[in-house]
Amino acid sequence: MSFRWSTGLIGLWVTLTLGVPFLLISIAGRALPADLLTFVRFALAGLTLLTVMAMRRGLARSVADVAGLLRAKPGEMLAVGLCSAALPSVLITLGEHHVASGVTALLLAGTPIWIAVGTHVLLPAERLRPRQAACLAVALGGTALLTTGAPGGFTVWSVLPLAAAVSYAAGNLLVRGRLRHDDALTLTCAQMTVATVMASPFAAAHLSRVTWRPGPWLATVLLGVVCSGLGWLANTVLMQRVSAVRASLVSFAAPVVSVLLGAIVLGEHLSSLQSAAAGVVLAAIMAFGVLSRATARPSARREVRVILELAILGFLSEHAMHAYELRKRITVLVGHVRPVSDGSLYPALQRLRRQGLVTRRSEPGSGGPARQVFELTDEGQAELRRRLTEPDELEITDRNKYFVLLAFLHLLPSMRAQATVLRRRLEFLDDPGRGFFVHDDRVLRQDELTSPFRSGIQHIARATTSAERAWLGEMLGRMEEAPDTAS
Structure with missing residues (x-):
């Protein structure tokens, strides 16, 4: 199966498993307090993922893999467990006692907005184009209307699902920025383990408030195994494959699923203003998805620029040199594949200078005019390390791009x-x-x-x-x- 088709199917599964939980949380919340539901939900999810891992690798190795990831990246795993699982689950469960599940889902549809804001700051390589930003601005306006369109106007409880959307965004950005190269199954299982441990002391304090009714408990099992376990695993894979914003947009249909289920099963209804606001949010996010798809594949010219810039940063990291020497070195490295001319080298140097990654100084020539010597700035060193640490998928799979990456890997x-x-x-x-x-x-x-x-x-x-x-x-x-x- 091709990468595009498999990614599309994963996105469809994420859409369904993000739309159904709002109904299940509403039903399960009738028998379990919010913090206890969070604990049971993620404990079931962790056991489900550990079972899948054990079937593939054996139980001992699976436990060792999860423990190894927790030891290697304790800060990241604590943050992602809190932001992507424990905190939003509590916020959503509390909010659904006062906000309709369909409205909660529509408010959470604004997650891509907050991801886009974070991406602009934390992941500059994935920054939005102006038209994409305009689409999300429209979606943000629709989200604001959702919080004021309920009968009786604005309710403070609407802040809870909004806060959950921001929390999800923080967790997704962390996965994309710091954890995208870790094994998705191990990462998700470790994440659910952290969420379970964090929720356990709060859950223990409310055991006496549990009622043992089959309907809510069945909803809890489905929520933990299908949605939080297998569904969040798919979401992690999606987040690692594509940009954080694009991954979150694949689930734009989740609110539609939730609204339909809320109306059919729970008898919930949206006001006319909320319906209009929902249409604005979904239309804006769909438009964003179309624009993202149109610009997702970089042009061949862009790919050449990326390779050339990496080679420039790498060679200048070793020592300062003038353009002629730099061109000779790059030609030896990649010239047999893509010859380097002054017409491509000098514009690349100018781009890097404008970005503050490269600086230029004059040096007396040997019996001739002064030569322009280029060297890397501290920002350039940091950018080189980032590019070497976080190469995109094509830089791993394309042999020529990978060899350029490999030539400078010793600089990490x-x-x-x-x-x-x-x-x-x-x-x-x-x-x-x-x-x-x-x-x-x-x-x-x-x-x-x-x-x-x-x-x-x-x-x-x-x-x-x-x-x-x-x-x-x-x-x-x-x-x-x-x-x-x-x-």
């Missing part, structure tokens, strides 16, 4: 960060769906390749991949034995 001060990049490349090489002449999700057998030249491509590719896989395994083995050199 942390061996752990270096190993993370190499593991991503190894995972790509181990993917059975990659390779030449793939048909119906399987690689054709040798006797099915009637052309000797196609057969030759397959032979060369397999030999090259085998050699690279062996080298990666050797390098990663050395790194595991050596202490991390992070500064």
Whole structure:
């Protein structure tokens, strides 16, 4: 199955599992207090994910993987467990005692707005274009109307689902910015473990308030296993695959699911103003999705610029040099693939200077005019480390782009960060769906390749991949034995 189709199916599943919980929370909340429901919900989710992991890897290794991630990134996991699970669950459960589930879902549809705001600050590579920002501004206006359109006007309880939307946004940005290269199943299971532990002391104080009615408890089980377990796993995969804003937009239909279920099952109704506001929010977010899809794939020219800029930053990080020497070095590295001319090098240097990543100074020439020497600023060093630490998917899967990345990987001060990049490349090489002449999700057998030249491509590719896989395994083995050199 292609990347685009699999991503689309994941998005559809996320849409359903984000739309149904509002109904289930409303039903389950009749028997369980908010903090106890949060505890049971995420405990069930964690057990579900651990079971899936154990079926694939064995129980001992699964527990070790989760524990290892919690030890390696305790701060990030504590924050993502709080922001993406525990806190919004409590806020939504409390809010649904006073705000209709359909309205709650529509308020949470504003999550992409808050993600977009955070992205502009924290993930500059994924900043919005003006038309996309305009769409989200319209959606923000519709969200404001939702909070004032209920009978009786504005209710303070509407602040709770709004706060939950902001909390979800913070968690999603953290996954995208700091955790996108971790195994999605391990990450989600660890996240649910953290949420369960955080909710446990509050839940214990309200055990006496539990009523044992089958309907609410069935809703709780479905909420934990299907929505919080399998649904949030899909959401994590989606967040790691595409930008934070785009991932959140895939679920724009979730409020529609929730409103329909609320009207059919719970008999809830929206006022005319709320219906109009809902239409504004959904139309604006859908327009944003269309614009994002149109600009999602970078042009070939943009890809060349990215490679050239990485090479410039990498070579200047090693030492300052003038443009002629820089062009020679870049040509040796990538010239056989994409020749570097002064017409492409100087504009790239100018772009990096305007961004404050590169500076220029004059240096006396040997018997001639002064030469312009370029060197990296502190901001340029930080940007280089960011690009090396967080390469996009194409820089891992495209051989030429990956080799440019690999040429400067030694400039990362942390061996752990270096190993993370190499593991991503190894995972790509181990993917059975990659390779030449793939048909119906399987690689054709040798006797099915009637052309000797196609057969030759397959032979060369397999030999090259085998050699690279062996080298990666050797390098990663050395790194595991050596202490991390992070500064």
